[in-house]
Amino acid sequence: QKEVEQNSGPLSVPEGAIASLNCTYSDRGSQSFFWYRQYSGKSPELIMSIYSNGDKEDGRFTAQLNKASQYVSLLIRDSQPSDSATYLCAVNVGGGADGLTFGKGTHLIIQP
Amino acid sequence: SAVISQKPSRDICQRGTSLTIQCQVDSQVTMMFWYRQQPGQSLTLIATANQGSEATYESGFVIDKFPISRPNLTFSTLTVSNMSPEDSSIYLCSVDAGQNTEAFFGQGTRLTVV
Numbered sequence: 001q002k003e004v005e006q007n008s009g010p011l012s013v014p015e016g017a018i019a020s021l022n023c024t025y026s027d028r029g030s031q032s033f034f035w036y037r038q039y040s041g042k043s044p045e046l047i048m049s050i051y052s053n054g055d056k057e058d059g060r061f062t063a064q065l066n067k068a069s070q071y072v073s074l075l076i077r078d079s080q081p082s083d084s085a086t087y088l089c090a091v092n093v094g095g096g097a098d099g100l101t102f103g104k105g106t107h108l109i110i111q112p
Numbered sequence: 113s114a115v116i117s118q119k120p121s122r123d124i125c126q127r128g129t130s131l132t133i134q135c136q137v138d139s140q141v142t143m144m145f146w147y148r149q150q151p152g153q154s155l156t157l158i159a160t161a162n163q164g165s166e167a168t169y170e171s172g173f174v175i176d177k178f179p180i181s182r183p184n185l186t187f188s189t190l191t192v193s194n195m196s197p198e199d200s201s202i203y204l205c206s207v208d209a210g211q212n213t214e215a216f217f218g219q220g221t222r223l224t225v226v
């Protein structure tokens with residue numbers, strides 16, 4: 001059974017601070033890891049992808065992967081009110097053929 | 113990234129009827145995926161559609177309820193059959209061109225069954 005766990009929140013962070021979102025997954029065979037942002041009433045938007053252990057940075061976003069601990073995180077620096085959304089962690093186990101398993105999402109609120 | 117167009121974007125349907133959702137991609141892709149997002153919930157994979165073969169359904173989803181077509185490498189349809197209010201959800205089409213590539217989503221179809 002593939003499982004992806006996230007704290008549902010809400011996670012409240014002051015504007016300008018660092019928001020830290022965490023995700024754990026159950027299947028050690030997982031190969032690809034994604035963070036999606038979803039605004040209310042909209043479809044998920046890809047924010048970050050990471051495939052190997054370590055950190056991957058893209059602008060204000062940093063994804064961190066630790067396969068030994070089965071843990072992936074997303075850091076958002078200099079948080080903005082526009083970052084307020086639900087962040088979905090998604091995992092792909094077998095490459096492209098398996099589709100994605102999603103966590104329930106963390107609701108992030110950036111307080112002005 | 114692939115551009116994915118879904119239609120309809122939303123619909124209100126009577127229980128017992130069926131709705132077919134279309135997904136068009138601007139490039140040829142190997143795999144297409146259909147997800148459901150129930151109100152307040154995350155995304156759940158319904159099935160994987162590979163051109164030229166029958167769709168592969170996830171546990172809890174069956175072909176009679178969610179028949180899928182994949183006639184070519186840029187198009188797929190999902191039908192929600194014999195609808196009940198419990199089928200009220202957002203249905204999302206996604207594409208993934210291969211291993212270690214990101215999955216992109218269409219804008220979704222918001223279905224309300226009354």
